[in-house]
Amino acid sequence: MVRTPFLAFTDCTPLMLSFHGEESYDGVIMFDLLKKRYSVLLVALSLGMVQACVSVNSRLSVEHGDYPTGTREFVLQSCMVLADGERSCPPTEILIQSWYPAEVNGEPLAPYILNPDVAAPALADVSGAPEFLMSKIARIETSSHLNAGVSSRLAKYPLILFSHGYHSLKMQNTALLEQLASQGNIVLSVQHVYDAAVTVMPDGRIIPSVAPTPETKDLDLDDAYRGGWTNRRVGEDRAVLADLDKIPKDLARAIDKDRIAVMGHSMGGSTITAVCREEENLKACINLDGPLRGSRQKADLKHPLLFIEAEYPQYENAEEEVFYKNRIAEFKTTAKAGYLYLRLKDAGHLNFTDYPLVSSFPLNWFSRSYGSLEAKKSVGINYFLVKSFLDHAFAGENIILSQAELERFKEVEVLDQAPVRAGR
Numbered sequence: 001m002v003r004t005p006f007l008a009f010t011d012c013t014p015l016m017l018s019f020h021g022e023e024s025y026d027g028v029i030m031f032d033l034l035k036k037r038y039s040v041l042l043v044a045l046s047l048g049m050v051q052a053c054v055s056v057n058s059r060l061s062v063e064h065g066d067y068p069t070g071t072r073e074f075v076l077q078s079c080m081v082l083a084d085g086e087r088s089c090p091p092t093e094i095l096i097q098s099w100y101p102a103e104v105n106g107e108p109l110a111p112y113i114l115n116p117d118v119a120a121p122a123l124a125d126v127s128g129a130p131e132f133l134m135s136k137i138a139r140i141e142t143s144s145h146l147n148a149g150v151s152s153r154l155a156k157y158p159l160i161l162f163s164h165g166y167h168s169l170k171m172q173n174t175a176l177l178e179q180l181a182s183q184g185n186i187v188l189s190v191q192h193v194y195d196a197a198v199t200v201m202p203d204g205r206i207i208p209s210v211a212p213t214p215e216t217k218d219l220d221l222d223d224a225y226r227g228g229w230t231n232r233r234v235g236e237d238r239a240v241l242a243d244l245d246k247i248p249k250d251l252a253r254a255i256d257k258d259r260i261a262v263m264g265h266s267m268g269g270s271t272i273t274a275v276c277r278e279e280e281n282l283k284a285c286i287n288l289d290g291p292l293r294g295s296r297q298k299a300d301l302k303h304p305l306l307f308i309e310a311e312y313p314q315y316e317n318a319e320e321e322v323f324y325k326n327r328i329a330e331f332k333t334t335a336k337a338g339y340l341y342l343r344l345k346d347a348g349h350l351n352f353t354d355y356p357l358v359s360s361f362p363l364n365w366f367s368r369s370y371g372s373l374e375a376k377k378s379v380g381i382n383y384f385l386v387k388s389f390l391d392h393a394f395a396g397e398n399i400i401l402s403q404a405e406l407e408r409f410k411e412v413e414v415l416d417q418a419p420v421r422a423g424r
Helices: 031-037 039-055 116-127 131-138 174-182 219-242 249-254 267-278 318-334 375-394
Strands: 069-081 087-103 109-111 141-146 157-163 186-191 198-200 206-208 255-265 284-288 305-310 339-344 412-418
Touching (some): 069 219, 087 141, 087 249, 116 131, 116 198, 141 174, 157 267, 157 375, 186 219, 219 267, 249 255, 255 267, 255 375, 267 305, 305 375, 339 375
Parallel strands (some): 305 339
Antiparallel strands (some): 069 087, 087 186, 109 141, 339 412
16 A cells, blocks of 8 residues: 655654555654655655645644743753662753743744754754755744743742653643643753754754664564663653752742652653652652653652553554553552543544644644644643643642543543542
């Protein structure tokens, strides 16, 4: 069966050619590989690129709360935290983008990807996509004001630490993170330089990924590779939590260290699930469709966890399904603080990110990674579930998400749950 290529955002890289059909799969297929194996489809690819360019939205538009939001990025020099709590030095550079309740004094709205003049060519180079297309995506207008001050309406705000997917970028969930900031939360999104698609530092330095996608069909070997990268990410996230006093002073002063949560998507979801086993001072953990990987997943979870998965699974055959479900079973036995395990009907893996919002084209025609759930609705449901879970957790409530909240959207299916106790 002929596979149809289409250019689209994905979790694996900022741009990917995704194929859907018999023996379909979703993975990283760069242009050079396409030229070698699928040269007869280059005309179709060109048409797809034109359509993607035409359909790129100019504004990342979602509903917001009472606070205007600001965003800025900064670099934290920090020693990673090992599983036993010891620090691994010398320090490493950790790039972070923040969203927060803001006091706006004429600051411009931020582009979707900061430093677009440098970032767009770098992303085009790593993905094989045309630079003009990446530039258009990078310059999508967000609702956050670049480098605005932190709102003084409250003295302290809860903190949410976010971890992006493998070969993705720190801004992949801007819509959700802006919404959370507009409701009175500070969000720090860590760019995992080692395995991000490509990293552009504030001073313009370009740092490529050094974690290539494993070319193996051996599930255990693939898991070992990705588990090692996940472990590294855990060390970075814990370093940020340990060094909050070293971030920009106005942000540091505004963080309520008694109300901290961690959240991630895909490999980022796996990352925060491990962080949730090691960090003592958390109120909640949220995993957005993240398979569990890494040797740091063995200890018991210390805090309540919300796990939301897509209806269209990431596994593609019976062997992968068994592997995935065994990990879920292991997770349940270690979730000693309770968990809520949900499924989002009609959703694919990328319905937990901004990527379906970037283009008005029906991307689900080409890849099950996007699902058939309308983009703004999927963002709205994820926001409602995440915000509700966090509101209850930050309030110290034992029962997190009522029956009425769970039944608000017909697309939300409860797969399993265990009694949840509030975080410490």
